[in-house]
Amino acid sequence: MYELENPSAEDTRCDHTVILDHLRGEYICTECGLVISREFVPPSYKINPSTETDHRNSGTHFVALGDRLNIVDGLGSYMGYQFSTFFVDKNGNPLSSKKQTLFKRLKYRYDLRARIDKQETDYRSLMVLNRVCSMLPSINQNIKNRAAYLYQKFIKDLKKGDFYNHLNLIAVCLYLSVKEYTDTVPLNIKEIADAFKKLHHRVTTKSIIKTALLIKPKFKDVFQNHQSTKSEDYLSKIIHKITASAEIKIRLAKLDRTEFQYEKALLKESQTILNSIPITARGGRNPYILAAATVYAADLKIAKGSKRRAVLTQQLLSHLTGTAEYSVRDHWRGLVYNYL
Known part of the structure; x- marks a missing residue:
């Protein structure tokens, strides 16, 4: 039993079966043809609520990334999503197999060309x-x-x-x-x-x-905003390379010393030696090699204080730090030795 939308009509009730006319979008009576009410049909394309699985209406559907710092990008929009290989039309319906193949080829050609063309x-x-x-x-x-x-x-x-x-x-x-x-x-x-x-x-x-x-x-x-790197900046890096070596671990095990204890003592003694060397005395020496020579001197000083054999040799130190052995010897005898 339905009521008419227009209250001024004479008949306001209908007891017959009602069907929906899809062409007009109206509910009508099957016996008398009376229009009972209207059906508001959604449009062919509507803005759906954003979900994690469906991003067809998302603002990232067509994107223009522009130039990124560490890569050369195209300046236009991508076809579909950035890395998608399946294409749909504006209504979200999948394209035909022929058009899928066509757009895959166009997307590949466009992306490849846009990345390296003239750059x-x-x-x-x-x-x-x-x-x-x-x-x-x-x-x-x-x-x-x-x-x-x-x-x-x-x-x-x-x-x-x-x-x-x-x-x-x-x-x-x-x-x-x-x-x-x-x-x-x-x-x-x-x-x-x-x-x-x-x-x-x-x-x-x-x-x-x-x-x-x-x-x-x-x-x-x-x-002009870049300052020269000092030898102190390389100490932790050099000492970490030394303590991470398998040969050093074997030598420390023979001396009943842990890696942490040795690393801590070596860093402290190296900093003390470098602090005693003025900047003017260092001259134009390589700060990295000077830091390596300082670590060698610190190891000798620690060994002398504990009355044990030194862990490092000039040959082993040069191999671990990637420096020339004669360079380490020159910095050690020419400068560091005078400040012990």
């Missing part, structure tokens, strides 16, 4: 930066982003011939970004060059320094 050199340089950063455990995301930012900044203002090549430039940017973040373990130029060599790139310590000297006059504001 091949920058793309390869930033890819190398990502690989090098993954090989160096002390490099975090902030350092990598800063290096990529400096690279893009330098590229915009430099002309062809102002520097050797892009890989040397990206190595300089990585070194500068590492020096900005003083709370991380410092890296020297040799370690950065070795990481590039492992990827079979001809980047050397000498080429990195030359590239830095070439671009320094044009970017004095960037270089």
